[in-house]
Amino acid sequence: MNTTQRRRPELAGFLRGRRARVTPADVGMPPGLRRRTPGLRREEVAQLSGVGVTWYTWLEQGRPINASPQVLDAVARTLRLDQTEREHLYHLAEVPYESEPELPAQTVSAEIQGIIDALDPRPAAVYNSRYDILAANPPYRDLFFVSQTLDIGVPNVLWTLFTVPEPGCPVVFRDSELPLMVATLRSAYGRHVGEPAWEDYIRGLSAASPRFAKLWAGGDVLPPGPRVKTFRHEAVGELRMTSVSLSVDGMPECRIVAYTPDDEKARKGLAVLRERRERLWPPSLPAATASLGSQSPMSPTTWGT
Numbered sequence: 001m002n003t004t005q006r007r008r009p010e011l012a013g014f015l016r017g018r019r020a021r022v023t024p025a026d027v028g029m030p031p032g033l034r035r036r037t038p039g040l041r042r043e044e045v046a047q048l049s050g051v052g053v054t055w056y057t058w059l060e061q062g063r064p065i066n067a068s069p070q071v072l073d074a075v076a077r078t079l080r081l082d083q084t085e086r087e088h089l090y091h092l093a094e095v096p097y098e099s100e101p102e103l104p105a106q107t108v109s110a111e112i113q114g115i116i117d118a119l120d121p122r123p124a125a126v127y128n129s130r131y132d133i134l135a136a137n138p139p140y141r142d143l144f145f146v147s148q149t150l151d152i153g154v155p156n157v158l159w160t161l162f163t164v165p166e167p168g169c170p171v172v173f174r175d176s177e178l179p180l181m182v183a184t185l186r187s188a189y190g191r192h193v194g195e196p197a198w199e200d201y202i203r204g205l206s207a208a209s210p211r212f213a214k215l216w217a218g219g220d221v222l223p224p225g226p227r228v229k230t231f232r233h234e235a236v237g238e239l240r241m242t243s244v245s246l247s248v249d250g251m252p253e254c255r256i257v258a259y260t261p262d263d264e265k266a267r268k269g270l271a272v273l274r275e276r277r278e279r280l281w282p283p284s285l286p287a288a289t290a291s292l293g294s295q296s297p298m299s300p301t302t303w304g305t
Helices: 003-020 042-049 053-060 069-078 083-092 110-118 138-144 147-151 157-163 174-189 196-208 210-218 264-280 286-293
Strands: 124-127 133-136 227-233 237-247 255-261
Touching: 003 053, 003 083, 042 053, 042 069, 069 083, 110 124, 110 133, 110 255, 124 138, 133 138, 138 227, 138 264, 157 174, 157 196, 157 210, 174 210, 196 210, 237 264, 255 264
Parallel strands: none
Antiparallel strands: 124 133, 124 255, 227 237, 237 255
């Protein structure tokens, strides 16, 4: 049995189930007499959706008929489908689904912050699709804080990497790393072409960095993925770290990026940075510790890469 043959029975059952839960009163219709179904009748769904009774009957029977996005939207409104159910209807009817564009998230929940804090001693942060840094744990701040970014005023990875002078940049091999990151950014940009926030972001960074403008004009695309990167820190030297991206339910186009030491030198380097932090913010100083832990997700001390 092919995919279409499997989906049609699922589509039929899904529509029947959703129709049964919508009462005539829900859509402003009188209940009528001798109603054998707990919800709407097929002809009522067809009437309210502006489609033929025969066509809707065939759709609900799972027959191989074509459905347009406009018609599916009308049926979805009649059946009071939420966004997840509407997307499911599209998939079962084998019609391409385009979700409404969403602005990149700018905050994280306490639960997500707790998760990345629990990854200590591994550096971890939450990025949205524009590489805005929404949250970070203390090891991330230990490794990636760049003092020059205080003057930039933009809590964003790419702004840091493209505008901070080479000696102060935490990424060692910028010539190989930056093209990959720009290609990842462009793969996300395809879902947001024309949106003012995205266009302003691209235009502003292009003006701030000719190197970014040149890479952006190249048009390469690449999805996020695990990579080994080399970073530098004035206190411990170069550290090889493997980055892994994890998606976050309920936060579209956001990901947790965690860094794992790639060798013993990197592991020891992170331990040294942790010891430095604990000397600066010992447990005996609760006020200082609380202040560090309660930084705004967009605070400059969460900047990095």
